[in-house]
Amino acid sequence: MKPSILIVDDDASVVTSLTLLLKQAGYHSRSVATPAEAVATLREQQIALVLQDMNFSRQTTGQEGLALLKQIKALKPEVPVILITAWGSIALAVLGIKSGASDFITKPWSNEQILQSVQTALGLAAVTTNHKQQSLSREELDKQYDFSSIIGSDAKLLQILEIIGRVSSTNASVLITGESGTGKELIAEAIHNNSPRKARPFVKVNLGGISPTLFESEMFGHIKGAFTDARQDRKGRFEIAHGGTIFLDEIGDLDAGCQVKLLRVLQDRTYEVLGSSTPRTVNTRVISATNANLAGLIEQGEFREDLLYRLNLIAVHLPPLRERSGDIPALVNHFVGKIASVYRRNDITVSSEALHWLKQLTWHGNIRQLKQLIERAVLMTQNNTLDVADFSAPLSMEKIKAGKEAFTPAGGMTLEEMEREMIQKSMQMHNGNISKVAEALGLSRAALYRRLEKFGIAP
Numbered sequence: 001m002k003p004s005i006l007i008v009d010d011d012a013s014v015v016t017s018l019t020l021l022l023k024q025a026g027y028h029s030r031s032v033a034t035p036a037e038a039v040a041t042l043r044e045q046q047i048a049l050v051l052q053d054m055n056f057s058r059q060t061t062g063q064e065g066l067a068l069l070k071q072i073k074a075l076k077p078e079v080p081v082i083l084i085t086a087w088g089s090i091a092l093a094v095l096g097i098k099s100g101a102s103d104f105i106t107k108p109w110s111n112e113q114i115l116q117s118v119q120t121a122l123g124l125a126a127v128t129t130n131h132k133q134q135s136l137s138r139e140e141l142d143k144q145y146d147f148s149s150i151i152g153s154d155a156k157l158l159q160i161l162e163i164i165g166r167v168s169s170t171n172a173s174v175l176i177t178g179e180s181g182t183g184k185e186l187i188a189e190a191i192h193n194n195s196p197r198k199a200r201p202f203v204k205v206n207l208g209g210i211s212p213t214l215f216e217s218e219m220f221g222h223i224k225g226a227f228t229d230a231r232q233d234r235k236g237r238f239e240i241a242h243g244g245t246i247f248l249d250e251i252g253d254l255d256a257g258c259q260v261k262l263l264r265v266l267q268d269r270t271y272e273v274l275g276s277s278t279p280r281t282v283n284t285r286v287i288s289a290t291n292a293n294l295a296g297l298i299e300q301g302e303f304r305e306d307l308l309y310r311l312n313l314i315a316v317h318l319p320p321l322r323e324r325s326g327d328i329p330a331l332v333n334h335f336v337g338k339i340a341s342v343y344r345r346n347d348i349t350v351s352s353e354a355l356h357w358l359k360q361l362t363w364h365g366n367i368r369q370l371k372q373l374i375e376r377a378v379l380m381t382q383n384n385t386l387d388v389a390d391f392s393a394p395l396s397m398e399k400i401k402a403g404k405e406a407f408t409p410a411g412g413m414t415l416e417e418m419e420r421e422m423i424q425k426s427m428q429m430h431n432g433n434i435s436k437v438a439e440a441l442g443l444s445r446a447a448l449y450r451r452l453e454k455f456g457i458a459p
Contacts, residue, residue: 004027004028004029004030004045004046004047004048005022005027005028005029005030005047005048005049005050005051005118006029006030006031006032006038006041006042006047006049006050006051006052007019007022007029007030007031007032007051007052008031008032008033008034008035008037008038008050008051008052008053008068009031009033009051009052009053009084010033010034010053010056011053014053014084015031015033018031018051018114019031021111021114021115022118025115025118027118030045033056034056035056035064035067035068035071038050038052038068038072039068039071039072039075042072042075042076042079043075047076047079048079048122048125049079049080049081049082049118049121049122049125050072050079050080050081050082051082051084051114051118052065052068052069052072052081052082052083052084053065053083053084053085054066054083054084054085054092054093054096056068061092062085062092062095065083065085065092065096066092066095066096066099069081069083069096069099069100069101070099070100073099073100077100078125078128079125080102080103080121080122080124080125081100081101081102082101082102082103082104082105082117082118082121083096083101083103083104083105084104084105084106084107084109085104085105085106085107086106086107091306093106093306094305094306094309097309102117102121102124102313103117103120103121103313105117106267106268109268110268110269110270110281112269112281112283113267113268113269116171116269119170119171120170120171120172120313123169123170123171123172124167124170124172124313124314127166127167127169127170128166135155135158135159135162136158136162137153137158138152138153138158138161141158141161141162141165144165145161145165145168145190145194146190146193146194147161147165147190147194149186149189149190150183150186150187150190151327151330151331151334152324152327152330152331153326153327153330154319154324154326154327156319156323156324157319157324157327160187160316160318161190163314163316164187164190164191164194164316165194167191167314168190168191168192168194168195169194169195169196171285172285172313172314173266173285173286173287173288173310173311173312173313173314174188174191174286174287174288174312174313174314174315174316175251175287175288175289175290175294175308175311175312175314175315175316176188176287176288176289176290176316176317176318177289177290177291177294177315177316177317177318178289178291178317178318178319178320179291179318179320179366180291180365180366180368181321181365181366181367181368181369182318182319182320182321182366182367183318183366183367184249184289184291184318185204185247185249185289187316187318188202188245188247188287188289189202189247191245191287192244192245192247192285192287195245195285197243197244197245197285200241200242200243200244200245201240201241201242201243201244201245202241202244202245202247203237203240203241203244203245203246203247204247204249205218205219205237205246205247205248205249206249206250207248207249207250207251207253207254207258208249208250208253209250212255212257212258215257215258215261216261216274217230217234217236217274218236218237219236219237219238219261219262219265219271220236220238220239220265220271220272220273220274221233221234221235221236221238221239221273221274222234222236222273222274222275223273223274223275223276224275225275227274227275230274230275236271236273238265238271238282238284239273239280241284242282242283242284243283243284244284244285245284245285245286245287246284246285246286246287247287247288247289248262248286248287248288248289249288249289249290250289250290250291251288251289251290251294251311252290252291252292252293252294252297252303253290253292254303256302256304259303259304259307260304262307263304263306263307263310265282266286266307266310266311267310269281269282270282286311288311294308320363320366321363321366321367321370322361322362322363325359325360326359328355328358328359328370329355329358329359331367331370332350332355332358332370332374333350335370335371335374335375336348336349336350336374336378336386339374339375339378340378342429343378343379343429345378345384347384348378348384348385348386349384349385349386350385350386351385351386351387351388353387353388354386354387354388354390354391357388357391357392358370358391361395372440372441372442373391373394373395374391375440375441376394376422376440376441377390377391377393377394379422379425379426379429379440380393380394380418380421380422380425393418394418394422416455419451419455420455420457422441423437423441423448423451423452423455423457424455424457426440426441427457427459432459434448434449434459
């Protein structure tokens with residue numbers, strides 16, 4: 001028998017509907033009509049979750065619901081509470097989330113929405129209750145989860161891996177924050193790969209690269225004839241991710257109108273294909289990421305607070321590389337192995353002096369910058385052992401390009417000569433594949449083409 005769920009609502013029709021829905025899903029439930037009865041039931045019985053309305057009299061302020069929520073969290077802080085409110089009371093629901101509610105459901109709701117919210121809340125409660133308090137080593141974590149794509153054993157990283165390992169089995173939405181280049185996409189993939197959805201699609205969406213006018217078509221799809229250039233039906237990202245996970249990168253770049261459209265999907269668990277009026281159900285886990293300060297954007301009125309609470313049921317903040325410098329040697333050796341294999345130079349190693357020197361850098365571009373620097377060092381030297389000088393030359397080039405430092409690089413080569421040589425070697429290694437060369441050098445395709453023309457290198 002599944003856990004007992006307490007329904008707190010004075011509307012008999014709502015209680016009947018919820019009771020039947022939960023029974024069909026295999027849950028045992030009981031109902032009460034007043035806050036006082038709810039508190040008494042919680043004192044006397046084992047309740048796994050509470051579904052509660054926000055009003056129990058003619059008042060519609062929701063204060064009764066907030067008061068009951070605070071009583072429940074004081075009495076049974078481990079019991080998740082899902083609030084039931086009207087769409088017009090979203091601000092009230094956000095107050096409820098701040099007071100400890102797990103989720104809020106708006107009327108009218110869909111049955112899928114209720115059941116998924118219940119399942120997620122119970123799943124999170126279970127992993128929290130069963131969680132052992134001692135910290136796990138990297139070896140212990142690797143025995144339980146697949147974190148093969150994530151390199152490092154820094155204490156901050158291990159804490160993050162422990163969290164995402166535990167919540168990966170649930171459907172909880174996850175918000176990943178951190179500076180650019182810290183590995184947010186890898187963390188998102190790790191959550192997906194350790195979840196029951198791992199056999200289904202993992203769909204990546206860079207919201208910063210989608211214009212507001214194309215948002216609905218890109219995310220929800222369109223049917224032929226929906227607009228002038230809609231010559232055929234097209235699946236949206238949510239449909240492609242059905243049954244799996246959708247990763248919404250750069251969520252902080254979403255404009256106000258698109259935020260409302262996304263919120264509707266996350267709230268109602270349904271969407272409409274552009275040009276069609278038939279609702280479709282969403283069965284997709286949402287993981288989002290940003291390097292922006294969402295709290296600051298909310299204060300400035302540029303990001304919706306209710307959307308934030310839909311996205312960050314679980315929040316994970318990735319530390320910058322400079323705060324986990326102990327992982328740099330492992331990352332360097334990992335990247336050197338991969339890059340050397342691509343360039344068929346499997347005998348390349350890195351000197352201990354170079355590893356020590358790399359650990360001292362600030363790494364404003366984080367892990368992404370480290371990877372690009374290693375690739376450039378491999379391209380620029382014929383030495384089998386990479387030393388400090390092999391990394392300092394391409395790093396100097398980065399600084400000069402960024403306007404952060406002005407000096408002539410040592411070694412008898414001008415900056416242009418170094419740049420030309422790197423491009424030529426990369427073109428040879430990648431057999432003239434422009435996309436791969438641009439990625440290796442940290443350039444856009446357009447910027448690479450300009451340099452090819454400048455140096456007279458044939459593409």
